[in-house]
Amino acid sequence: MSYQHLSEKERYVISHLQYSYSIREIARRLGRSHSTISREFKRAKARHPWTTYHYSWTQPLALEGNQQPRHFRRQNNQRLVAYVASKLKQEWSPEEIANRIRIDYPKDGRMRISHETIYRWLYLESSVDGILYRRTKGTFYIVPVKKNIYLL
Numbered sequence: 603m604s605y606q607h608l609s610e611k612e613r614y615v616i617s618h619l620q621y622s623y624s625i626r627e628i629a630r631r632l633g634r635s636h637s638t639i640s641r642e643f644k645r646a647k648a649r650h651p652w653t654t655y656h657y658s659w660t661q662p663l664a665l666e667g668n669q670q671p672r673h674f675r676r677q678n679n680q681r682l683v684a685y686v687a688s689k690l691k692q693e694w695s696p697e698e699i700a701n702r703i704r705i706d707y708p709k710d711g712r713m714r715i716s717h718e719t720i721y722r723w724l725y726l727e728s729s730v731d732g733i734l735y736r737r738t739k740g741t742f743y744i745v746p747v748k749k750n751i752y753l754l
Contacts, residue, residue: 607664608634608642613657616642620655679712686720696720 608616612632616639619628625643629636646655649663685706689699696717707713 608638610657610661613642613661613664617655617657617660682713682715685713686715686723690720690724696724 612634615632616628619631620643623631625639626636629639632639642660643655646660646663650659682703685703686699689702694702699720700715700717703713703715
């Protein structure tokens, strides 16, 4: 099943139908899943909890969110980057880091990362900085080749 983002016209319709119809009815009229509409309302409410859903400010937010891949958005979170870097220096594997961060920060949604994203960061850094990362016998270690300017 392919995924398609809501269009500006659909957001316009949602903002006008929300006063008269349920989420399921709005979804039926748009030919979308009710969970898509529900997520759209939740996402908007998280950004602007004091107001009702309106297309004039939700569309720019949606476009802004689509500009960058999610793994790059994670790199803007300095606390998350520092956490990952410290665990890598302690020779933790990306899988161990991704699992442990959920335990250390159970209620902080910004402190979430998958092991695939960590591997992506490592691959990117090794191709940019010349840092070589190796895993042997379950341990993860770093062999610096050039100066490190990115993650660690």
